[in-house]
Amino acid sequence: MRHTYIPDTTLTEGQRAFRADVRAFLRSDKVRRSVETIRRCPPDREAGPLEVYQWLGERGWLAPNWPERYGGAGRGVAEAAIVTEEMCLAGVPDDAHVLSVDIVGMFLLHVGTEDQRRRILPSIASGERIATVLFTEPGCGSDLSRLTTRAEPDGDGWRLHGTKIYNQKTQFSDVGLCAARTSEGPVPYHGITLFLVPLDSPGVTVRTIENMTNDRFHEVAFDGIRLTESDVVGSVDDGWRLLNEMLVLERTGIDFHAKIRRWLDSVVTEDLLSDPVLAARHAELDAHLRAAHALAWRVITEIGNGRQDPATAAMAKWYVTEQARDVIRFCLDATGLPGLLSSWDPDAPDLGLVEAACRYAPTYRLGSGTSEVMLYIIATSALELL
Numbered sequence: 001m002r003h004t005y006i007p008d009t010t011l012t013e014g015q016r017a018f019r020a021d022v023r024a025f026l027r028s029d030k031v032r033r034s035v036e037t038i039r040r041c042p043p044d045r046e047a048g049p050l051e052v053y054q055w056l057g058e059r060g061w062l063a064p065n066w067p068e069r070y071g072g073a074g075r076g077v078a079e080a081a082i083v084t085e086e087m088c089l090a091g092v093p094d095d096a097h098v099l100s101v102d103i104v105g106m107f108l109l110h111v112g113t114e115d116q117r118r119r120i121l122p123s124i125a126s127g128e129r130i131a132t133v134l135f136t137e138p139g140c141g142s143d144l145s146r147l148t149t150r151a152e153p154d155g156d157g158w159r160l161h162g163t164k165i166y167n168q169k170t171q172f173s174d175v176g177l178c179a180a181r182t183s184e185g186p187v188p189y190h191g192i193t194l195f196l197v198p199l200d201s202p203g204v205t206v207r208t209i210e211n212m213t214n215d216r217f218h219e220v221a222f223d224g225i226r227l228t229e230s231d232v233v234g235s236v237d238d239g240w241r242l243l244n245e246m247l248v249l250e251r252t253g254i255d256f257h258a259k260i261r262r263w264l265d266s267v268v269t270e271d272l273l274s275d276p277v278l279a280a281r282h283a284e285l286d287a288h289l290r291a292a293h294a295l296a297w298r299v300i301t302e303i304g305n306g307r308q309d310p311a312t313a314a315m316a317k318w319y320v321t322e323q324a325r326d327v328i329r330f331c332l333d334a335t336g337l338p339g340l341l342s343s344w345d346p347d348a349p350d351l352g353l354v355e356a357a358c359r360y361a362p363t364y365r366l367g368s369g370t371s372e373v374m375l376y377i378i379a380t381s382a383l384e385l386l
Helices: 015-024 028-041 052-060 077-089 096-111 116-126 239-250 253-267 276-304 308-336 349-365 371-382
Strands: 132-136 150-154 159-167 173-181 192-197 205-207 217-228
Touching: 015 052, 015 077, 028 052, 028 349, 077 096, 077 173, 077 253, 096 116, 096 132, 096 159, 096 173, 096 239, 116 132, 116 276, 132 159, 150 173, 159 173, 159 349, 173 239, 192 217, 192 239, 192 276, 239 276, 253 308, 253 349, 276 308, 308 349
Parallel strands: 132 173
Antiparallel strands: 150 159, 159 217, 173 192, 205 217
16 A cells, blocks of 8 residues: 655644654554554444554644643644644554544643643543534534523533434443533524533433444433533533634544545555546545645644634635545455455455445544535635625
């Protein structure tokens, strides 16, 4: 398998050196063996806290853009994107990283209290703790304004009632970032508050939802779990604004791009490129992925410069994830029937990468905001069509 590395034209010499160090570590025999063990997990098992995360955490690389006092390396957004990109290119599962570091951790870093940061962030940055996200609800789809989970006043705190669905890594998490309604306002976006919910508390029930990927989804029900002022993230009733500001950081598309790039590169051989039809299709897909990479890094550069434009992020996320379908079709044509063998089959090429990609590819249009929602953001914010 070969890898196409697009020139880091926007990076400094120091950032290029950082990428080289991260790449060398993630290509080491120790990491390769660990990743292979994870990928050979049978379908009835799911990996929990990864030793690779802890190895990265020891170097301050799991959350390199966090301050050193919270377990990071005091670097910038570009270095964080480099780690994400190199993890995905090396086949390291990134879902727990996205949930814990990119979402929960970044919310706390930007709007959490000092007590919350000191309690939660160091153990995330070390790779010892997984945190999950509790936003989506049954019947709400992508519209968080319709959420019905309520945090009802109870003395100097709240009682949480409601159900969240399609949550990942919940069985390995002891804390979740939860959006709940704390008051009624003139519009449904008002009155939403973010809470840190201890998932090992009485009143929390977790049910597993089977799906076609190797990662489990969960339904989490809250039956009056008590929350206090110290569990509020940001300000009461200010959750919608925070969600809109912070989720831009999740929509760079850099992680999706790296995984799709890895799929494409995994099937490229000299024999394949000698076929003019497949070579032409490969060249077209390669061009699309290079454009997707440029869009993703444009968002990262803007964030690094203190600008967070939801429309630019939506463009990148939409364009990147729309490439998944065409790339996986090409991979299937290139590999034929052997490409459908799963990772636990000893004859599977590249540990069943293409077969797994077939199951994961449809989810890319849904994760971090559906393609339809991204197009709506582009239409309203960038093109002013609505």
